[in-house]
Amino acid sequence: MAFGALSTALLFFGTASLASAALTKHVTCPDGKNTASNAACCVLFPILEDIQENLFDGGECGEEVHESLRLTFHDAIGFSPTKGGGGADGSIITFDKIETAFHANGGIDEIVEKQKSFVEKYNISAGDFIQFAGAVGVSNCPGAPQLDFLLGRPPAKAASPDFLVPEPFDSVTTILARFRDAGFSPEEVVALLASHSVAASDHVDSSIPGTPFDSTPGIFDTQVFIEVQLRGTLFPGNGSNPGEVESPLLGELRLQSDHDLARDSRTACTWQSFANNQSKMQREFKAAMLKLSLVGQKKAHMIDCSEVIPKPQSLKTRAHLPAGKKMTDIEQACAKAPFPSLTAESGPATAVPPVPPS
Template identity: 60%
Template sequence: MSFKAIFALVSLAVAASAAPPRQVECSAGRVVSNAACCQWFDVLDDIQENLFDGSECGEDAHESLRLTFHDAIGFSPMLFREGKFGGGGADGSIMAFAQIETAFHANIGVDEIVEEQRPFALKHQVSFGDFIQFAGAVGVSNCAGGPRLQFLAGRSNISQPSPDLLVPEPSDLTDTIFARMGDAGFSPNEIVDLLASHSVAAQDKVDPTIPGTPFDSTPSSFDAQFFVETLLKGVLFPGNGSNVGEVLSPLKGEFRLFSDNEIARDPRTACEWQSFITDHDSMVTKFETVMVKLATLGHNPLDLIDCSEVIPVPKAVTLPPAILPAGKSLGDIQAACAATPFPRLGTAPGPATTIAPVPPA
């Protein structure tokens, strides 16, 4: 082959590699890189209006994000090594076999969001596993300061019921949680990264007498306030007393899980916990990264189609820095990170902070 011919082939190869990815036009003039992603715009429009009440960061958004974890964490390489079925991970089995999996003690309360989501998955003829991860990503994108999660489509709708006892419980000791999550492939610090989701969370079933009790004072913002307030000394219960999985809370109307309380103060995770108080960008980035791992448990990501373009870009907001709630001081903080001094924080003005419950969906 002549030098000119070789040069021409090389030039074509360089031009091809430099060419922008081919765009496919979907409904309403929206574009994606893969035509298989177009259907997800229709799903997006439907759930933003009819599941998330007009793109709100409300209870259904919180519960949808929670469901991504409860479905995916049903995955145990240790059980597979023992010759047992270890679960399919993020495969939608919690929706396909809801009568079995929502009866597991650790899954108490997820039956409501499973049944709310199911009609949407059936209507749009997408797999349960895909829909659960999609809805979680869309829901959290509605929260102020929230992340934009990766979304990969193409999970099969064929699954088996997950084994019981794979979802950590709020009453579990840190060693138990670290061991279970470690089996699924997560380090202690990655558990903290996942717990950024609790910044937009509330409880309904640990104490069913006070549903919608948030874990921090800003339940519609994906911010660092949760990481501050979990380190405050507990002084009261928001309901009528202690429940299994609950410990004293620092603020009237706020709920604290035993597991959050312990992980925040464990020497293996305390510094990661404290670091998020003054670094919102790191909290969001690490949450996005660890959710990539969670959402693909039980799958080879190379077998899936990247449809992340469909996930809304969270609105640009400037969140205020984390502060001490009104009526609290640094003396109320139970700092546990030995390597780094606790940051200096301002204090909210006014009378002692009281937190209202999250309105029901």
């Protein structure tokens, strides 16, 4: 290259680098201790500190986290091109007297009441707060991905119609049709169910509140995709309830919908693909959650404030069979590939304690 051409190239590179630096320059927020690439994101830092301390019990991955994560879904899935609903717009808080009365939203009134007080305290829309709290809450769970968060949802205009939230006793066909109506593929449905790795039930069987869906509550790992594939042998509480089927572990609750999706030809291979692949589960859950958080919204009108979401701790455990289980206890459902070969934990048969109330 001639010297003149090289000088021009270097000048262009230097100009491009300066332009790139200018684009990524952070502003100092009014609190004097935080910075953001967009000043509009500064309003989130005091909310972050408040909810970590006063909603999530000092940054725990506990009951309020799984209830907040549940709320992100129940608010956002309230959307249909034909039936109405604003999607991830906060209507479940704004019109709580209507939406918390829906059967599928049973028990969600408690987290709605807790979150409503924060919405009233800060200058933030209910839709933004629900998705922000969900992303922050997940960050408290070791092994979770750092979720994206976009700011700028306008206030909800109306309540969501009833019967848009899938229920655990719905058939796979019904569940997939509901998600398809809202714009989600079967693969994305399964990816969203990674949330069940940190979930617990208070209302499927009300005799045993805080019953986890897998043996590692509070840790975002692939165990739920392994354990749902195990043959069920018992119920954790007073017997079969609508939406519940037998679980393989003492103290663990299995949803009928999880059981069926893990064994249906339309979803079984996707389900199995997460069983021993933490990075794939993180990646696809993160993408599906971003899509969920934008249902009914205009992304071009929003501000990316993902940098405010804390980075979760890395996972320190490995995929395994629960103690007392063997590979022969796996009910193989994917016709395209064998289930990953796993070893069982040592010791007495695994029993899962309830998630303590916060």
